[in-house]
Amino acid sequence: MKVAHTYVATVEDRPGALNRVVSLFRRRGFNIASLTVGTTECPGVSRITLVVNSDADTAGRVKANLEKLVDVLQVQDLTGVAALTREYALVKASVPPEKRPELLRLCSVFRARVVDVSPATLTVEITGTPDKVDALLEVVRPYGIAEMVRTGPLAMGRGAEVNEIKVQAGMAA
């Protein structure tokens, strides 16, 4: 059965490191639902959050293949464990002035914030779980979405357990 598997990979910041990850997914035919990259508390180390829709066996091979990449320091599986998953989205709605109060009320339910207003549009930002972002989009859609972008989820385990970055003693990048 295909479900969303979430992995966090810490990766040495070297030329082509992201390319290796993406190339691996293309070559093995793993289906990336989302991939986000950002910096971490450790200089020279990036953190990739990956969501893959697959069965359990394929997910296991995704992890094993990621771990084979020399630039990948470690891979954490956050599927089915207590984790924070957050996504950010900007939504520009084409909404005439008379319908704005209604939309604003709905947005406030989602704690979405207005960040831009023009005569014909209203732009809101939202941070939340992917489900919450989905739900907001459903609500805004009837008003007309002119433009939308979402970051894809970032994830981090809850509690005191830390995904500590162990940098390999290696030659300089």
Added chain:
Amino acid sequence: MKRTGSQAIWEALVGEGVETVFGYPGGAIMPAYDALPGYPIRHVLVRHEQGAAHMADGYARASGKVGVAIATSGPGATNLVTGIATAMMDSSPMVCITGQVSSLVLGTDAFQETDITGVTLPITKHNYLVTRAEDIYPTLREAFHLARSGRPGPVHVDITKDAQQAAFEFHPGDGPPPRSGRKVRPSPPVDLDRAAALIDCAERPLVLSGHGIVRSGATELLVEFAEKTGTPVASTLLGLGGFPASHPLSMGMMGMHGEAWVNKAIQEADLLIALGMRFDDRVTGKLSTYAVNARKIHVEIDPSEINKNVKVDVALMGDAAWALRELLGRVRSRPRAAWHARIAEMKGDTAVRDIQSLPPSGRLFAAHVLHDLWRLTAGRALVVTDVGQHQMWEAQYYKHERPRSLITSGGLGTMGFALPAAIGARFARPDDEIWVVAGDGGFQMTACELSTCAQENLKVNVAIINNGYLGMVRQWQEFFYSRRYVATPLLSPDFVKLAEAHGLLGLRVSKREEIEGAVAQARKATCTTVVDFRVEQEDSVYPMVPANSDLRDMIRRPSPMLETGADP
């Protein structure tokens, strides 16, 4: 002390114990070549860079050490690609060094510029673009370390021309140690205990012995394990030699062209013990019907291979030698005579179908050549095969007793592999008798390397199994494409004259009784010798499990009477 980047290249290679490199110079790698004479390294000038990569690969497979190939940027580097992919598929440790245009013009489509690290990314264990002289030495050290550690493989280091030319203050001891790549955590005792329990309970166990047995030097342990547990051993193509063929428990090759009883035994087994093999599609046939009655234990050094093709009951992470050592202390001694009797029964009719035992009819079959070659060399030669029918006949008829006595391109199936790989093997094993076995098609892909043999004064023997066709493709056309022989009839040059044109010895054999004399003459000659064996043109490799079929659904050799029906 001051060094140039070029000197750092050779310093690193000398430090890694490299004695021979295979390469071809060109603009972007000229500074490195210019620095070579100061170092105790023999450079073998190839005729095509693909040959350099196969030579490095052949050297690695024959020695267990890391092979080195060198080429220039652009076309020189892209010509390495087939050889790199070949090494990747067969986990052969290799370091390829290429020159690159100056870092000042990188990305501008400069003369002979190719984004070669972009090209080799998916066919290497790892690769590097080095643009600074001071990074060359530590990068190469890491490259060698990665190439031979864990599951071995090719590593590519692309070095810009200005990095080669720049001088810097060189301190080889400085700098951080190389990164190790992923270390596999060996499986815990509880998994070993589970595997041992499965082995103890099995009535019909079978070892599937792969390349990992050869790579980890586990032959003696495997013999001990097989004898203690009464477990017969079937081999993959790359596993041949990992278990002595003359051993009573040796079954020979499995899979598409494996012997019928081996595949039947796999389907009847109640336990498969896969050691350093990866359940390739040429081994399993149709996955949904593959060994459905068997539990499976998979010993594998690369975790990403687990449950890739075949779902297993117990996975043991680590190398085959480690796993066998651990298991030997845990398993009970059992004779399993009933299972052996059943296998002997399945062997049954295969002997009478065997082409090598046919009465002489004047026709020369490839099987005769391989069988006689095995007999005449007492099974002690290092055989390097190309890809196609002859490769399968070699695997069936040349009985390998020792590990690293067969070198062949298994995973990628690279035609043109044999001659250059044998040249590489020659440098690793200067005293061993080496035979190339190639088809008339594959041989012509890299026949230019005969010239390398002549220039380097090398001795290898070449048996061309010449049937005038691209034989394996012709066989598939016969079986699966209604005998439409499209683009498979092949005109070849006179191989005897070709050898002579290189100043080498050429011989021709078209009758079985001529084999012995020609082999003797080739063995006696001090130069590389090419023997053109004119064999039966439309013979096929039997048995054959068609691609993606049940292992039991084999196409068998027509009965001997039919085969020789034309010969009264």
